[in-house]
Amino acid sequence: MNNLKKVLIANRGEIAVRIIQACHLLKLKCVAVYSTADKEALHVQLADESVCIGGPDSNQSYLNQQNLLAAAEITNADAIHPGYGFLSENADFAHLCEQQNIKFIGPSSKVIALMGEKANARETMETAGVPIVPGSPRDFIDVDSGLAIAKKIGYPVMLKASAGGGGKGMRVIHSEMEFKQKFSIAQKEAQSAFNxxxxxxxKYLEHPRHVEVQLVADQQGHVVILGNRDCTLQQNHQKVIEEAPAVIVDKATQDEMFRVCIRAAKQIQYEGAGTIEFLYDAPGKFYFMEMNTRIQVEHPVTELTTQTDIVALQLRIARGEPLTNFKEVVSARGFALECRVTAKTAGQIKHLLLPSGHGIRTDRALYQGYKVPPNYDAMIAKIIAYGPDRQTTIRQMQIAIEQTVVEGIRTNLDFLMQLLQEPDFIKNTTDVNWIDLLTHAK
Known part of the structure; x- marks a missing residue:
């Protein structure tokens, strides 16, 4: 069993704060890293130690692998938690940690590389018996190869960057002419985002839901399913509101999803927290999209409905602790909803009031007087509501959003309230394109 004592957190914002809380729960020392733009950030103030790793640009700091490893060395950190985003799914960084005998809190670099390359991930999942959407047998770099594949599987198709996600390099294409027009634009976007x-x-499915399965796996080969989530509400391929459990999925399909996820995780010898994402089309029809080999932004809804601390489990697994106290599938109880609060402008928080009360949780790195920098992801907080059922929880979230005040910058709070009041959302009849169609129509 690994005797971890000090964890360097290679991230910022609310997820860095969340990891600090888990470290302190387990009596682990933690090191915050920060850019010059984040000198006054909350995670820097809460950690046991802090190290400046570079300038405000991410490439100078949070993506600077050598600076991160140097920070780990000078602080004698024996583990690195990457959070989400930045280097969390970078196999090269995980490999460097392995070479320097620093525990990378997540799966091995080999598994990260395998799941990070979409064509290989599809092939691996197909071998494990996971249903997949018809698509590329391998990745490609030229338009003619893409056109040949599109002709074979039929339009519309979804063009994606092989090396990444988050909507970068992603285009829905309905014809050969449109493929020729959009390919180079999407490829340049992929080059810029992922090098x-x-x-x-x-194959592009017209009206699917986005359903994902949360799992954790220890170093001894045990895999535990922590339920599923419905992450259908997305804008420009970015998640906006997430739910747990995914009540749209019938039990037979859910059980089959869980079975194939356990089989797949065992086949690749997965370790840590991971999420397998699916497109759900109808009962019995679900298709593998990708596997995220890290903690997810939306992990709180699963924590609340399964009564688990997923970040603490990541740390326990990294220490070599087995998951023998868990059932193979942990049943969800109640219902949870998460809203991502994003900043539309940078600037100083002049007045801040975050919601509280029964069934309300806020994950954030905000405080009154904090200056939101323009350099990073726009998400500044997450509001999570937990209740006995979906309708009650939606009402709890509406009240929570009403009570939230963030003055000094512009946010998406009004937009979140609009979504929470839309009849299609309340009736649970949306699909992954619903927000984009809604905003386009209005």
């Missing part, structure tokens, strides 16, 4: 020009495509 990789390899592309990938798959």
């Amino acid at each position: 990789d020009t390899h592309m990938y495509e798959e």
Whole structure:
């Protein structure tokens, strides 16, 4: 069993604060790293130690692998928690940690590489018996190869960057002419975001739901399913509101999803927290999209409905602790909803009031007087509501959003309230394109 004592957190914002809380729960020392733009950030103030790792640009700091490893060395950190985003799914960084005998809190670099390359991930999942959407047998870099694949699987197709996600390099394409027009634009976007020009495509489903399965796996080969989530509400391929459990999925399909996820995780010898994402089309029809080999932004809804601390489990697994006290599938109780609060402008928080009360949780790195920098992801907080059922929890969230005050910058709070009051959302009849169609119509 690994005797971890000090964890360096290679991240910022609310997830860094969340990891600090888990470290302190387990009596682990933690090191915050920060850019010059984040000198006054909350995670810097809460950690046991802090190290400046570079300038405000992410490439100078949070993506600077050598600076992060140097910070770990000078603080004698024996583990690195990457959070989400930045280097959390970077196999090269995980490999460097392995070489320097620093525990990377997550799966091995080999598994990260396998799941990070979409064509290989699809092939691996197909071998494990996981249903997949028809798509590229391998990635490609030229338009003619992409056109040949699109002709074979039929339009519409989804063109994606092979090396990443988050909507970067992603385009829905309905014809050969449109493919020729959009391919180079999407590829340039992929090059800018991931420094990789390899592309990938798959059959585009018109009205699917986005359903994902949360799992954790220990070093001894045990895999535990912590329920599922419905992450259908997305804008420009970015999640906006997430739910747990995914009540839209019938039990037979859910049980089959859980079975294939356990089989797949065991086959690749997964370790840590991971999420397998699916497109759900109808009862019995679900298809593998990708596996995220890290903690997810939306992990709180699963924590509340399964009464688990997923971040603490990541740390316990990294220490070599087995998951023998868990059932193979942990049943969800109640219902949870998460809203991502984003900043539309940078600036100083002049007045801040966050919601509280029964069934309300806020994950954030905000405080009154904090200056939101323009350099990073726009998400500044997460509001999570937990209740006995979906309708009650939606009402709890509406009240929570009403009670939230963030003055000094512009946010998406009004937009979140609009979504929470839409009849289609309340009736649970949306799909992954619903927000984009709604905003376009209005």
